[in-house]
Amino acid sequence: MATKDWPLWEIFVRSKNGLEHRHFGSLHAADAEMALENARDVYTRRNEGVSIWVVESKHITASNPENYGELFEPAQDKVYRHPTFYDLPDEVKHM
Amino acid sequence: MSEEQIMSLEKYFEERIARDEKIEPKDWMPEKYRQTHIRQMSQHAHSEVVGMLPEGNWITRAPSLRRKVALLAKVQDEAGHGLYLYSATETLGVSREELYEQLHTGKAKYSSIFNYPTLTWADIGAIGWLVDGAAIINQVPLCNTSYGPYARAMIRVCKEESFHQRQGYEIMIKLANGTPEQKEMAQDALNRWWWPSLMMLGPTDDKSVHTEQSMKWKLKRKTNDELRQQFIDQTVPQADLIGLKIPDPDLKWNEERGSYDFGGIDWDEFWQVVKGHGPMNKERMKARVGAWERGAWVRDAAMAYAEKKEKRKQAV
Ligand SMILES: [Fe+2]
Ligand SMILES: [Fe+2]
Numbered sequence: 405m406a407t408k409d410w411p412l413w414e415i416f417v418r419s420k421n422g423l424e425h426r427h428f429g430s431l432h433a434a435d436a437e438m439a440l441e442n443a444r445d446v447y448t449r450r451n452e453g454v455s456i457w458v459v460e461s462k463h464i465t466a467s468n469p470e471n472y473g474e475l476f477e478p479a480q481d482k483v484y485r486h487p488t489f490y491d492l493p494d495e496v497k498h499m
Numbered sequence: 500m501s502e503e504q505i506m507s508l509e510k511y512f513e514e515r516i517a518r519d520e521k522i523e524p525k526d527w528m529p530e531k532y533r534q535t536h537i538r539q540m541s542q543h544a545h546s547e548v549v550g551m552l553p554e555g556n557w558i559t560r561a562p563s564l565r566r567k568v569a570l571l572a573k574v575q576d577e578a579g580h581g582l583y584l585y586s587a588t589e590t591l592g593v594s595r596e597e598l599y600e601q602l603h604t605g606k607a608k609y610s611s612i613f614n615y616p617t618l619t620w621a622d623i624g625a626i627g628w629l630v631d632g633a634a635i636i637n638q639v640p641l642c643n644t645s646y647g648p649y650a651r652a653m654i655r656v657c658k659e660e661s662f663h664q665r666q667g668y669e670i671m672i673k674l675a676n677g678t679p680e681q682k683e684m685a686q687d688a689l690n691r692w693w694w695p696s697l698m699m700l701g702p703t704d705d706k707s708v709h710t711e712q713s714m715k716w717k718l719k720r721k722t723n724d725e726l727r728q729q730f731i732d733q734t735v736p737q738a739d740l741i742g743l744k745i746p747d748p749d750l751k752w753n754e755e756r757g758s759y760d761f762g763g764i765d766w767d768e769f770w771q772v773v774k775g776h777g778p779m780n781k782e783r784m785k786a787r788v789g790a791w792e793r794g795a796w797v798r799d800a801a802m803a804y805a806e807k808k809e810k811r812k813q814a815v
Contacts, residue, residue, distance in 0.1 A: 408802050409596055412589065429652070430586040432595060434798075435805035446582050449575070450659075469526050 412461040413439040415446075417453035425457050436460075505529075516716060521647040524590035532716060535709070536646055537591050538607075539718060544584035545602045545609035551577045552786050553617040553779075554626060562620060569666045570623060576663065580656045587648035603788045611769065612699045614777030621674055621681075621688035627667015629689075629696040629734065635660045636730050637700065640720035668737065675741040682742075689738065690746040697761075698769040700727040706766075731759050 410432040416425035428447045433439035439458040447453070467475055483489050492499060500508075509529050515522070522528055551574050558574065561567035585595055601607035612630055617623065638660065641653040674685035701707060701723035713719040721729070731750075738745050749762030771777065 408799075409594070410798065410802060412586075412595075429583055430589070431582060434801035435808065438801065438805070445575075446579050449572075449579065466525060469523070 410434050413443075413458045414461050414464060415439070415443045416457040416459070417443070417447055418455040419452060420454055425455065428452075430461060433458075513715070516645045520645075521650065522645050523647045531712075533591050535712070535716070535718070536649065537588055537593050539713075540584055540588040540591075540646075540649055541593075541598045541601065542608050542610075544581050544588060544598070545607055546613065547577050547581035547584060548602075549609045549613045549783055549787060550630075551581075552783055553613055553615070554623060556617050557620060557623050560620070561623075566623075566670070573627070573663050573666060576659045580659070583652040583655055584649075587652040590648045599791065603784070603791060605775070605784065608773065610699060611772040611777060612695050614772050614779045614783060615691070615695055616779050618691075619684050619688060621670070621684040622692070624667050624670030624674060624685065625688035625692040627663050627665075628671050628737070629667075629692050630699065631660055631663040631667060632734060633696050633699045633730050635664060636726050641718070643717060643720070645717040671743070672741050675743055685741075686743055689743050693746050694764065694768075695772075697727055697730070697764055698766075698772075700730060702766070702769070703764075728758055731761055735759055 411434075412430055413433055413436075414430050415428045417428045418425045428443075431439065431442050431446055433442050436458055439460075440456055443456050443458055448456070479485075508527055512522075512527065512529060512532075522532075554570060554574050554577075558567065558570055561570050585598060588598060589595060598607070602609070612633075617626070635657065638653055638657055642650055642657055644650045644653065671685050671689075674681045676682075704710065704722045704724045707723055710719060710722055735745055735750065747762045749760065751760050753760045772780070775781075
């Protein structure tokens with residue numbers, strides 16, 4: 405019987421330079437180094453990445469979907485943050 | 500939460516799915532949704548993992564280097580599929596250890612097809628062609644399923660499956676065009692794998708308990724019988740093309756339906772295998788549990804080493 409289970413890590417992969425790292429999934433590993441090696445084998449067997457980030461899952465703080473309203477609704481009625489809010493004559497070009 | 504509140508949450512939840520919205524791990528979900536997904540996703544993961552055993556059996560005996568690297572890569576992919584699916588299942592609040600425990604104690608099922616033996620090299624061809632072929636038919640609709648982590652895992656899986664089927668069919672082409680003995684070997688493998696592959700798509704619709712709910716949650720888009728028909732219709736011409744004969748005397752093209760009619764499936768055999776009495780059930784579990792137990796000291800050592808390194812880092 406294992407004395408202690410390997411912790412869970414979240415894996416982020418940059419598909420190619422110029423793109424951001426994107427969440428690919430998770431895996432178990434004893435430490436960060438092993439998480440990197442395992443991520444290489446699990447998530448990039450076909451050149452899916454040029455760079456990998458691993459972070460232990462317990463270190464991620466996530467917003468709660470129940471707070472969706474207070475978090476995101478304030479942005480919904482601010483139409484003046486979008487270019488189409490502003491009335492300009494059709495003759496104006498390049499704007 | 501009051502009964503009423505739960506009812507309205509459930510109604511809202513079902514509406515979201517009907518609108519094709521995805522459900523993500525921290526969203527509220529009915530307990531039944533969670534349990535059904537844990538069951539189906541972990542069964543799927545277990546199938547990928549146990550599925551490595553029949554094929555792994557031939558890696559050292561692959562007839563050429565080309566075949567060996569292909570089979571190695573395929574089996575490694577299946578390990579990957581198992582891992583994508585296990586970690587997706589864990590997002591539902593169940594631990595990896597619990598999932599393994601369920602597999603190792605026989606509480607959880609895996610696909611019954613993997614309880615058949617791989618007797619000859621041709622079986623590796625037949626598995627890639629038929630078993631991965633049937634798996635693809637099962638899996639493609641799941642790329643659109645309602646639970647986000649499952650759908651994302653399935654998209655990765657489906658991208659990788661196509662090579663599995665093609666390498667299998669290529670093995671069959673080579674054997675079917677080889678010596679009479681090789682062709683006979685290919686035919687024999689087809690004879691043994693055909694019916695279990697049809698069974699793999701699940702019990703007939705009138706015997707299938709989960710279909711309606713699964714349709715609603717997009718765990719299923721077509722019924723088992725529809726999937727089976729699709730598999731037969733696409734596979735028969737592939738057998739014809741390489742001069743192999745599907746082992747079903749009742750198989751006949753039905754002009755009116757635009758599909759093949761086929762003979763009765765031995766569902767007694769299916770249920771026997773599901774209940775643990777297939778030719779390889781015991782062997783598979785023995786191999787799986789054995790690997791887990793023999794690997795315990797490695798897992799412990801890795802953890803102890805990681806902790807030691809961490810302590811040293813903190814001491815500096
Ligand atoms: Fe797979
Ligand atoms: Fe596969």
